[in-house]
Amino acid sequence: MVTGSAVGSPESLPLSIVALCMEYAYNTESDTPRYFRNILQTPLAVEESFRVFLNEWRDDESRHAGILRNLLDSSIFRGVVVPDPPERRSPTWVTRLTPYLYRITWVMPRYFCAIILAAATVNELSAFLGYARLARHVDDPALRSALGQIAGDERRHAERFAAFARKRLDGYPSVARFVKWCFRALWAPVGSKANEGAAFASVAAILFGVVGPTDRDDRLDELSTRLLGFEIEPSTIAAKRIARVIRR
Numbered sequence: 001m002v003t004g005s006a007v008g009s010p011e012s013l014p015l016s017i018v019a020l021c022m023e024y025a026y027n028t029e030s031d032t033p034r035y036f037r038n039i040l041q042t043p044l045a046v047e048e049s050f051r052v053f054l055n056e057w058r059d060d061e062s063r064h065a066g067i068l069r070n071l072l073d074s075s076i077f078r079g080v081v082v083p084d085p086p087e088r089r090s091p092t093w094v095t096r097l098t099p100y101l102y103r104i105t106w107v108m109p110r111y112f113c114a115i116i117l118a119a120a121t122v123n124e125l126s127a128f129l130g131y132a133r134l135a136r137h138v139d140d141p142a143l144r145s146a147l148g149q150i151a152g153d154e155r156r157h158a159e160r161f162a163a164f165a166r167k168r169l170d171g172y173p174s175v176a177r178f179v180k181w182c183f184r185a186l187w188a189p190v191g192s193k194a195n196e197g198a199a200f201a202s203v204a205a206i207l208f209g210v211v212g213p214t215d216r217d218d219r220l221d222e223l224s225t226r227l228l229g230f231e232i233e234p235s236t237i238a239a240k241r242i243a244r245v246i247r248r
């Protein structure tokens with residue numbers, strides 16, 4: 001059951017739901033070092049400009065985790081009960097294998113680096129839209145401003161990852177076809193590894209605009225198409241994955 005502060009306006013989310021979304025985001029941001037280490041196993045680590053960006057990116061995400069933690073522990077959320085906080089399970093065999101899977105990238109570097117960079121682009125865009133959606137539906141000005149600033153960083157990250165992706169994609173239709181296939185078969189919404197169970201489904205559904213405020217934002221597909229140069233329909237894939245978790 002959802003408890004917490006009263007809804008300030010028809011368009012604002014209850015603070016308990018905002019807190020749950022922020023816990024999800026905090027877990028996602030805190031998972032960055034694992035992702036960072038995995039990417040450093042790939043040929044991308046050889047590219048100096050990418051390495052510089054990746055270090056800046058890791059610092060940004062860890063700063064975001066700190067901001068979210070401070071906000072969640074601040075007086076804004078005093079007395080707010082967070083329903084069903086996201087739980088962390090022990091790593092599955094797939095998670096344990098992941099660092100080794102990243103080394104496959106050396107076999108077909110253009111293909112595998114393209115999928116890593118395209119996935120990162122879509123994940124950052126999802127984060128951007130999720131934070132922007134939260135920011136639009138909170139009443140507290142300090143909270144709205146902090147979420148809006150994080151959203152701006154995520155959008156910038158998406159553009160940077162996309163620029164590195166386009167170097168592998170433009171002029172290589174077979175690489176684009178491979179990326180599209182990987183998305184349909186393997187991609188999961190950002191944060192789903194760091195947040196499992198019922199909390200994942202309920203929060204992801206709000207952050208990805210499947211349920212919640214009526215300004216449902218479908219621009220994820222449009223933005224990812226614009227940045228990557230071809231259509232991969234991540235919103236549709238995310239909605240299907242979330243629906244599957246909810247049905248479980």
Ligand SMILES: [Fe+2]
Pocket residue numbers: 029060061064127150154
């Ligand atoms: Fe972030």
Ligand SMILES: [Fe+2]
Pocket residue numbers: 061124127153154157
């Ligand atoms: Fe980011």
